[in-house]
Amino acid sequence: MLEIRDIAKTYPTAQGPLAVLRGVSLDLAGGTSLALTGESGSGKSTLLHLAAGLEKADSGHIAIDGAPVTGLDDAGRARLRRETVGIVFQQFNLIPSLDVGRNLAFQARLAGRADPDWQAVLAERLGLAPLLARYPEQLSGGQQQRVAIGRALAARPRLILADEPTGNLDEATGDAVLDLLLALVAESGAALLMVTHSARLAARLDARAHLHAGRIGAEPVA
Numbered sequence: 001m002l003e004i005r006d007i008a009k010t011y012p013t014a015q016g017p018l019a020v021l022r023g024v025s026l027d028l029a030g031g032t033s034l035a036l037t038g039e040s041g042s043g044k045s046t047l048l049h050l051a052a053g054l055e056k057a058d059s060g061h062i063a064i065d066g067a068p069v070t071g072l073d074d075a076g077r078a079r080l081r082r083e084t085v086g087i088v089f090q091q092f093n094l095i096p097s098l099d100v101g102r103n104l105a106f107q108a109r110l111a112g113r114a115d116p117d118w119q120a121v122l123a124e125r126l127g128l129a130p131l132l133a134r135y136p137e138q139l140s141g142g143q144q145q146r147v148a149i150g151r152a153l154a155a156r157p158r159l160i161l162a163d164e165p166t167g168n169l170d171e172a173t174g175d176a177v178l179d180l181l182l183a184l185v186a187e188s189g190a191a192l193l194m195v196t197h198s199a200r201l202a203a204r205l206d207a208r209a210h211l212h213a214g215r216i217g218a219e220p221v222a
């Protein structure tokens with residue numbers, strides 16, 4: 001499903017080039033989940049952005065369902081984000097001027113895959129059915145996070161990329177949101193790559209990869 005091979009990425013900084021990723025490889029099968037851990041600044045978000053086509057790698061190869069992501073032009077990468085990948089960020093990134101129902105539908109509409117029945121199922125499962133007419137500013141953090149997850153899943157993406165999707169939530173709410181995310185991923189056959197700082201949450205996914213010094217290494221000893 002997701003194939004990442006030998007990816008390198010260096011950022012120019014005032015102090016000179018910063019080699020963030022130095023040959024990262026990963027594989028992720030459909031219907032499975034992988035937790036990406038690593039200390040702050042180790043390049044976890046960078047790797048997610050590359051897989052999402054939000055940034056370009058310096059070298060290496062990324063493919064989703066056999067289709068290359070690396071090498072796509074801007075329009076190709078935009079299409080990838082619209083049609084193939086669902087992205088859940090820690091900051092939710094809901095659209096303030098749209099109510100919950102329209103936020104949920106947004107990504108699926110862009111992808112040309114609006115499906116009111118599936119959206120209703122998601123709203124029900126995510127506990128959002130009573131909140132569909134509210135606006136993001138009228139929601140708690142946990143509710144906003146559930147809308148962000150529903151929006152990503154509504155388009156039935158093949159790959160879900162989640163950057164600390166429960167990072168802003170208390171432990172109980174975060175656990176409940178992760179339960180839902182894992183259940184929906186397993187049911188939809190999508191693959192989930194999730195960045196987390198929490199060893200406890202990482203342990204709940206199917207597999208784990210640890211980024212250190214620009215490479216994927218063995219898991220740290222807890």
Ligand SMILES: Nc1ncnc2c1ncn2[C@@H]1O[C@H](COP(=O)(O)OP(=O)(O)OP(=O)(O)O)[C@@H](O)[C@H]1O
Nearest residue numbers: 011012013020038039040041042043044045046047
């Ligand atoms: N656009 C950029 N220009 C220059 N440096 C960058 C840029 N984006 C990220 N970096 C640097 O690359 C390194 C990796 O950043 P990244 O956000 O991928 O780390 P992370 O593992 O996700 O960290 P955290 O756990 O703190 O979110 C950091 O040192 C960061 O400062």
